[in-house]
Amino acid sequence: MKRSTQRRLRQGGLYAVLLGVILYLAFSVDWENVRNSFWAEGLSGNWHDLIVVGVRHTVIYTLIAFSCGLVLALLLALMKLSPAFAYRWIATAYIELFRGLPALVTIIFMAFAVPIAFHWRPPGGGAGAGVVGLILVAGAYMAETIRAGIQAVPTGQVEAAHSLGMNGFHTMTAVVIPQAFRIVIPPLTNELVALIKDTSLLSVAGVALGGGELTTVTQNFMTDGPTAGTGTSLTQAALLYLVITLPLTQLVAWLERRQRRAR
Amino acid sequence: MTKRSLKTSAAAVAAVAALSFSLAACGSSDDDASEPAGSTTPTTSATADLDLVSDGKLTVCSDIPYPPFEKFDKSTPSGVAGFDIDMVQYAADKLGLGLEVLDEEFDGLQSGLTLNAGTCDVVASAMTITDEREKNLDFTQGYYNAAQSLLVPDDSDIASIDDLAGKKVGVQKGTTGEDYAEANAPDADIQVLKDDPSLFLALQAGQIDAILQDYPVNAEHEADGGYKVVETYDTGEHYGLAVKSGNTALLDALNDSIDAMKADGTYDTSYEKWFGTKPPAE
Numbered sequence: 131m132k133r134s135t136q137r138r139l140r141q142g143g144l145y146a147v148l149l150g151v152i153l154y155l156a157f158s159v160d161w162e163n164v165r166n167s168f169w170a171e172g173l174s175g176n177w178h179d180l181i182v183v184g185v186r187h188t189v190i191y192t193l194i195a196f197s198c199g200l201v202l203a204l205l206l207a208l209m210k211l212s213p214a215f216a217y218r219w220i221a222t223a224y225i226e227l228f229r230g231l232p233a234l235v236t237i238i239f240m241a242f243a244v245p246i247a248f249h250w251r252p253p254g255g256g257a258g259a260g261v262v263g264l265i266l267v268a269g270a271y272m273a274e275t276i277r278a279g280i281q282a283v284p285t286g287q288v289e290a291a292h293s294l295g296m297n298g299f300h301t302m303t304a305v306v307i308p309q310a311f312r313i314v315i316p317p318l319t320n321e322l323v324a325l326i327k328d329t330s331l332l333s334v335a336g337v338a339l340g341g342g343e344l345t346t347v348t349q350n351f352m353t354d355g356p357t358a359g360t361g362t363s364l365t366q367a368a369l370l371y372l373v374i375t376l377p378l379t380q381l382v383a384w385l386e387r388r389q390r391r392a393r
Numbered sequence: 394m395t396k397r398s399l400k401t402s403a404a405a406v407a408a409v410a411a412l413s414f415s416l417a418a419c420g421s422s423d424d425d426a427s428e429p430a431g432s433t434t435p436t437t438s439a440t441a442d443l444d445l446v447s448d449g450k451l452t453v454c455s456d457i458p459y460p461p462f463e464k465f466d467k468s469t470p471s472g473v474a475g476f477d478i479d480m481v482q483y484a485a486d487k488l489g490l491g492l493e494v495l496d497e498e499f500d501g502l503q504s505g506l507t508l509n510a511g512t513c514d515v516v517a518s519a520m521t522i523t524d525e526r527e528k529n530l531d532f533t534q535g536y537y538n539a540a541q542s543l544l545v546p547d548d549s550d551i552a553s554i555d556d557l558a559g560k561k562v563g564v565q566k567g568t569t570g571e572d573y574a575e576a577n578a579p580d581a582d583i584q585v586l587k588d589d590p591s592l593f594l595a596l597q598a599g600q601i602d603a604i605l606q607d608y609p610v611n612a613e614h615e616a617d618g619g620y621k622v623v624e625t626y627d628t629g630e631h632y633g634l635a636v637k638s639g640n641t642a643l644l645d646a647l648n649d650s651i652d653a654m655k656a657d658g659t660y661d662t663s664y665e666k667w668f669g670t671k672p673p674a675e
Binding site for chain 2: 167244251333338349353359360
């Protein structure tokens with residue numbers, strides 16, 4: 131038998147297995163039940179609030195957490211690359227701490243423990259405290275990414291900048307950081323996607339009426355409104371999350387392809 | 394075909410067989426659960442038609458802790474104690490069943506979602522009987538007359554619900570307290586949290602200025618010191634046990650159990666144990 135025929139046979143076998151599993155799953159699902167529980171009638175009444183309240187707040191919280199987290203991350207990355215030992219140590223301790231804690235714990239900590247301990251409350255009530263928690267977590271993750279990006283800029287660039295008479299600060303801001311950011315845009319976009327999903331944790335800190343993000347609004351619709359008592363709003367929320375995140379992940383894939391070509 | 398590829402395809406066949414076996418195993422166990430309990434395994438005739446999610450025991454869902462209705466207590470067989478637990482323990486004993494209590498989010502309990510998913514047979518979670526909830530699950534007769542109340546720190550200047558304008562008042566998600574606050578404190582900044590521990594923590598942290606929820610739970614916080622109940626609102630609310638819509642056999646059994654519990658004095662004893670007073674005359 132020819133080698134190519136063997137390969138085709140083996141591939142055919144693999145596809146048969148896959149098809150078998152898919153068919154088995156499709157036939158073993160109780161579709162009637164699934165439709166009643168997860169795509170119940172009246173679901174069109176949910177879209178307005180899911181989008182106008184839920185998606186809007188999810189996007190707002192994500193953007194605040196991401197932009198503030200990015201500033202914090204840049205600061206931490208520079209500290210971690212600092213020649214001064216104490217700065218490096220503080221940055222490392224911070225990053226390890228907040229990467230090691232679950233985001234949920236950090237949010238609860240900011241919302242409840244910090245006010246009790248310091249008699250100081252982050253602005254914006256429960257949601258505000260939660261967003262501060264997300265900023266702390268996002269900052270820690272992105273700091274490592276940015277540090278790696280800065281270190282990936284070839285040393286020749288720094289040497290060239292120095293030979294042109296640029297000082298250290300100028301070299302960093304005008305030569306190294308711009309190039310580093312080009313490198314880290316795909317991983318940072320991944321962090322943005324993770325943040326979008328992490329906003330669903332904010333409700334533990336308390337939600338003002340009408341101020342809920344997508345998951346909170348979704349849970350309200352599981353108990354209220356036209357599809358109460360079913361998980362229909364969950365299906366709708368899943369679709370909405372994908373509508374937000376899929377373009378972003380595709381953007382990352384495109385950026386990575388473009389970067390590979392440019393090199 | 395060479396020996397090598399024979400071996401690979403044999404392995405593939407074995408893998409498929411193993412996979413379909415495990416899938417079949419998942420499927421059949423689900424089937425068992427959805428069939429009436431009596432049809433697959435012999436059980437006592439009294440519980441055969443109750444359509445229990447697992448044979449031989451009454452599975453109860455509750456949002457724990459919510460003292461004095463439910464709180465974790467390692468010394469009891471179910472690991473949970475409280476007035477609600479006494480109610481379902483009595484029913485389980487009467488039916489000759491074991492008792493298992495699961496800790497679930499209240500929102501899923503009150504919407505019927507947890508019951509519909511087949512997680513448990515009964516919801517016993519200080520749940521007020523409302524028309525809205527009755528659409529998605531079936532309630533027993535009421536077993537506790539609950540009032541709403543407003544809890545504030547001792548040094549607060551909030552003396553009544555009218556002082557809540559512009560203040561942050563905490564309510565539990567999906568509760569009648571949330572509805573009451575929305576209807577009666579329209580100018581308040583209502584903050585929704587997931588359960589009583591979160592509410593109390595938020596009050597301690599100053600994230601909220603007051604808690605509006607069922608009186609017995611607020612009374613428990615008042616007794617612990619530092620906080621006071623400034624107002625109670627008799628809303629004519631009654632707690633009921635709940636079962637999945639249409640499970641009349643179990644509903645009847647629970648109603649009988651509540652009647653029997655009141656008749657033989659167990660209800661009064663339990664009421665006094667958890668609330669420190671005799672139940673109000675009906």
